[in-house]
Amino acid sequence: MADTFSTRATLDVGGKAYAYASLAKLGERFEIKHLPYSMKILLENLLRHEDGGITVGPEHIEAVAKWNPAAEPDTEIAFMPARVVLQDFTGVPCVVDLAAMRDAVVKLGGDAGQINPLIPSELVIDHSVQVDVFGRADALDLNGKIEFERNKERYGFLRWGQKAFDNFKVVPPNTGIVHQVNLENLARVVMSSDRDGEAWAYPDTVFGTDSHTTMINGIGVLGWGVGGIEAEAAMLGQPSSMLIPQVVGFKLTGRLPEGATATDLVLTVTQMLRAHGVVGKFVEFFGDGLQHLPLADRATIGNMSPEYGATCGIFPVDAEAIRYLRLSGRSEAQIALVEAYAKAQGLWHEPGQAEASYSSVLELDMGDVKPSLAGPRRPQDRVLLEDMKQNFQSNVAGLVANRRVGCAVEELVAEGGDQPQAERLAAKPVSTIRIDDGEHQLCDGSVVIAAITSCTNTSNPAVMLGAGLLARNAAARGLKAAPWVKTSLGPGSLVVTDYLKKAGVMDDLEKLGFYVVGYGCTTCIGNSGPLPEAVSKGIAENDLAVASVLSGNRNFEGRIHAEVKMNYLASPPLVVAYAIAGTVDIDLTTEPLGTGSDGQPVYLRDIWPSNREIGDFIARTIGPEMFKQNYADVFKGDTRWNTIESPDGDLYAWDDASTYIKNPPYFDGMTMDVGGIDDIQGARVMGIFGDSITTDHISPAGSIKKDSPAGRFLQSRGVQQADFNSYGSRRGNDDVMVRGTFANIRIKNLFFGGEEGGNTLYFGSNPPEKMSIYDAAMKYRADGVPTVVFAGKEYGTGSSRDWAAKGTNLLGIKAVVAESFERIHRSNLVGMGVLPLQFRAGENAQTHGLDGTEIIDVTGLEDGAARTATVVATRADGSAKRIEVDVLLLTPKEVEYFRHGGLLHYVLRQLAARKSA
Template identity: 85%
Template sequence: MADSFATRSQLDVNGKSYTYFSLPKLGERFDLGKLPYSMKILLENLLRHEDGGMTVGKDHIEAVASWDPAAEASTEIAFMPARVVLQDFTGVPCVVDLAAMRDAVSRLGGTAGQINPQIPSELVIDHSVQVDVFGRADALDLNGRIEFERNKERYSFLHWGQKALENFKVVPPNTGIVHQVNLENLARVVMEREVDGELLAFPDTVFGTDSHTTMINGIGVLGWGVGGIEAEAAMLGQPSSMLIPQVVGFKLNGKLPEGATATDLVLTVTQMLRKHGVVGKFVEFFGDGLQHLPLADRATIGNMAPEYGATCGIFPVDAEALRYLRLSGRSEQQIALVEAYAKAQGMWHEAGQAPAQYSSVLELDMGDVKPSLAGPKRPQDRVLLTDMQANFQANVQSLVANRKPVRQEVRFDQEGGAQQQAETLAAKPVSRIRMQDRDVELTDGSVVIAAITSCTNTSNPAVMLGAGLLARNAAAKGLKAAPWVKTSLGPGSRVVTDYLQKAGVLDDLEKLGFFVVGYGCTTCIGNSGPLPEEVSKGIAENDLAVASVLSGNRNFEGRIHAEVKMNYLASPPLVVAYAIAGTVDIDLTNDPLGQDADGNDVYLRDIWPSNKEIGDTIAATVGPELFAQNYADVFKGDSRWNEIASPDSESFAWDEASTYIKNPPYFDGMTMDVGAISDIHEARVMGLFGDSITTDHISPAGAIKKDSPAGRFLQERGVQPADFNSYGSRRGNDDVMVRGTFANIRIKNLMLDGVEGGYTRYFGGGADEQMSIYDAAMKYKADGTPLVVFAGKEYGTGSSRDWAAKGTNLLGVKAVVAESFERIHRSNLVGMGVLPLQFKDGESAKSHGLDGSEVISVTGLQDGKSKTATVVARKADGSEVRFDVHVLLLTPKEVEYFRHGGILHYVLRDLAKRAA
């Protein structure tokens, strides 16, 4: 460990001595006073990992220390997180890859024991519970039973991983959502670790295999979501290459007004930052408004960094951070270390202090924030509560434009015989169904799902207790949820249930149908479960454009439920309100929610709790004892978890019959020889897509259709549709996942005329026929034909799903050409050996007249040396279209990974060399 700038120092805290790398000492040679908080963390990371230039050299440290806020990101540095946190949807394939690497490294001359996490790696099982049962007291127990039955293979595999892998721990199911567990328990803020006989203190930094890892930014921990591929490399001791980022400052003033929530604030912030443009940048919050912003509100804002597009959305360490650490039951020694270290390093924030220098600055007076929702299909599309009805009415038109006629008119002759039949489109079709012993009507805009879900909001006592108090006020006036609404409450941790019970409002939520259904992401991740059969039939009868309202962070097309076309993000209190209203075709600011026992109209304003009432309830109910009792033995699990059987072996014993866990093909036939980055010749277009193609579109997490390639595959192996589970739960089996790639029911391939779903045109052998993308890809693979994808702006937005890149690779796609990429997905594509190429500004597939029928070549790559390449598109008549594109291999390290065929191949060869 080099120390070119002599910054190694000692810090004594309560009689305990720590070694640390002092930024003030470095500040004697560089002006660090105006450096943003997040840049100081990067700088310390470089000081601590300086190794003479093999990975971190003196020049890297100097580049960050003399950071120019106006400069474009161009200088490459190596960043090494202190730990990794995983959830089970992305964590299972990570552990599958580690198990496969144990086999592969042995074949290359190494040993299985070389494959172990080198840094603390903690997996929280939170993505697998579904809302199968709702609206009843035993919903939690029954959903848990179903969860364990569905996922016993996966859970047995994770049991094996916990025993076989070092530095790897599993937080069992029924504990909480990964980001909330991270905030409430796993995060250290300042780490301590013994290295070569010294006790080091350094900032807690984290990579997570979920994009909302950024929630931890709220307490001053620098971390962000990465693909499982990049996380695995970090677990195996590989630094992550990144460009020194620009840092956008976001100044917060004032405080939230009466009636506004943290959800309204984060939706406002998201809209502002999306408009500003922060992809690939850090966002740092500052200003005197921080003193009015509780830690939970900060975590809510940090959580949604992926929605505003930033790498992170971070807050500094201050007195509020210490207060939260104490509230959540951290030890006094840990709290003292955090305070002492932050102050010693110049990372402590005080009200009124001079701000850092930023690349650009936005400013918001929180007093201007108004009640809002976002939707109906993107989190950045904020809509004021006052405008919701108009928003619905404007957006529903495109969803019903192609609806088939739904009313039959029959005319009779004089004798009463049918003369002719005519079909007409009803202006507002109505499906009459019977629910809860009542005859009710469903129509466009009916709310069929109202879910208090997602760590974004369930981590926040203000909005959770606000929902409970609103439910109490509603129940007192005799209001109930509409009978067609599927209501659910998915607390982010057991702490939330405890304080709702302590406040006496859990009973009130249950009176309105909001029973606890599980401790996991549930509806937000697409695990909303089936709608009641009567509701499904009513939707199908008239092809209704129904709605969901959820307190989540994602509402992309096809994500929440296959039958629900409109999805709105809202605060938990508004989720309860819309459950009562039963429709989004209503103005909650002026129209009554319902009537009380005396027939009087009840308005939202009549039942909305005041900020003081919410604050007083928090003070009376949320205390350290709740955290202490719920996290006393967080890795132990319940009887269901501890009864799971798993093998005891260094290498995993693969079961060829398993449809959940399978040895992936990435390392088949791998040798120690490194390849080259070759030009692409005579490729076909697999997909031609528009803007905002998300990772949900590319690799859906939800239900598997029985007539899809994945559904047919499972049925051929004896799995009945009732036992399909979800794509997310089957990410340990590449056979299922490659068949699910680009299989989202709402994805639109522009090569086809208005067709939704995972379809394309196959042109092999002179044919031109429509078929599923998977089937076409396999035909092309048999023909030896490489594939490319064309897309618009923001390609790969959304969750950091490694399978969106893995599936693309396994389909045979060699390159994706898009107008712009979301940060994580671009990195994942590189990590899986798929070349990301970007159109020049103002250019697109449309501007070049491409329709997907062309034969494509990509030339001029020069083994990764060139920053541009030429795309040649040959049309059926022999004419050619030529245009240059940017090659998005952004760092020398990425070029090296790509030559190896991907980051995991690079790591394997590196480990095998060490063994030799």
């Protein structure tokens, strides 16, 4: 390590000496006291990794030390996280890639041992459990059995990885959600490790293969979600290239009023920051309101960073962070190190201290926060509880506008019916269904899923105990969940179950149908499982626009359940309330939830617990012993986990018969020769898409349809439909995943107007033939014809799914031209060798009159040196449209990755070259 600015210092904590890169010493040369907390962490990272300019030089350190809050990002730096955290949906393909890289590096003359995580890398299995069984006491056990049966091959592969790789640990199933486990146990806040025989202390920084890694920002850890490709590079010692960001300050004052929850707060913050515009920026929370904001509430806000578009949403280390570390069972030695280091480095926050300089500042008095939900399609679309009925009614109109079900108006009128009445009946059909020997009416707005799920809220004792107390009050009044509602409780960790039981409210939740179904993301990730058959038939009978209410962070189209068109995010107490009401076509602020056992109407205000009551229960029920007990053997697993068969050896024994784990084709035929970045000639348009195309649209995680390309493939391999599992669980097999790319049932290719489904037109036949995007892609590849995609704003928002980029690459798509990109997905496209191009402001495919029939050339790339390029769209009549676009290869390192064919190819060649030398 170089030390141009002589910042090496020693810190004594409890009689142990730690070396560290001192920001105070750097402050003797530069004025850095005004820097935001997050910028100081970036600065320390550069100081500690200075290497004489190979990756980090003094000019990079000076650029951050002299950071100008108002400047547009234009200086590239290299950031190296201290550790990596993964979940199984994104982690399995990471481990598959590492296994494939071991094979490839050996073929290139290297050694398998070169492919090994160099920093702590921990994977939490939390995305595979589905809500197959619900509303009964044995749901947890039965769902666990089904989970292991479905996923034993994947789990055996992960157990091989745990044995084969150094610095790689796996948290087995039925432990908790990755971000909650990270917060409650894995996070160090301040790391310590041996370096050349000397103990060093440095900030805990983390890359995670899930967008909501930012939850860890709540405890002062700088980290964010990256694609699996970027995470793999970090695991192999490659720093991440980034531009010095702008930092938006968010000042919090006051405290939450009675009846408002952390969920209401985060939905308010999300809406404000989305409106402000923070994509690609850091957001840092400060202000005297922090002293009234428990750590769990901070984590809730940090968790939702992807929803407001920021790279991270971070809080500083302060007394509340220390209190939480002690509450969650961290050792006193670790707590002492965190406090001493934070204070020595100027990273400690005290109420009333001088404010940092920010690129811009927003302010919120938390006393103004009101009960809210978000939906029905996007997490940033906040709606006040009092406006929910109106929100439903205005949104449902668009969902049923083209409905042609039930008796036609003409039929009813012809039979002598009244015209207005006929129109009402046709506009709002009702399905009569039979459940538990009773008949019930299902209609638009019926809540068919009510799920307390996802890391965002299940990590927060206030809203979880709030839900339990509301359930207690409801049960005491004789209220029950509506019979057609699929209720579920997916705690984020075993600790949550412990304190719900200790508080005595688990029984009350179960009385309303909220039995524990598993310890994982469940409904929030789309693992909501099948609806009861009667409910499914009722929805299909009249093409009903039914709803889900969940305490999650994502509600994109097609994500929660294929049969549910409207999805609302809400706090856990409101999830319980809507389960009782059974509909979102209701104003819970003025209309009763239901009728009590005494025959009297019961209103939400009658059963809502007070903030003081919730606080008292938290104080009485939660303590360090719960955390210590539940995390004592966090990597050990149960009998199911430890009896799964897994191979041994440094190289994985691939099974050609497997439909779960397969050696991917990325490195087939790879040599040490580096290519160039050529112009694209003679491409066809695979699709024209609108705004907010998410990674769920591009690479769905949920169920696999029988008649889809992936479903047909699995059947050809002898897999029965009952054993399809999900796309997410099969991310280790490229044959399945490439067929699932652009296969979301809700995606709309504008070739076909508003029609839903992953189809396109293949122009290799005359006339052009309509077929699935996968089938057309394979035909184009056989023809030697490249393809491109056009899209609108915020392309690639959503979960950080590397398969959204990998699948795009394997389909043969060479470029995506969009109005704007989500940060992680743009990076993933670059990492997979797919060129991201951006329209000029105010332009898109529609303004240029493109309809998808054109032949596309992309010229002027200049081997990656060009910042702009020209898209030439040639119509069938020979006329051409020239469109100037921006080339989104943002750093010299990204250009280098692209020339290699992708980030992993770059890393492989670097490692193989070292071995050869």
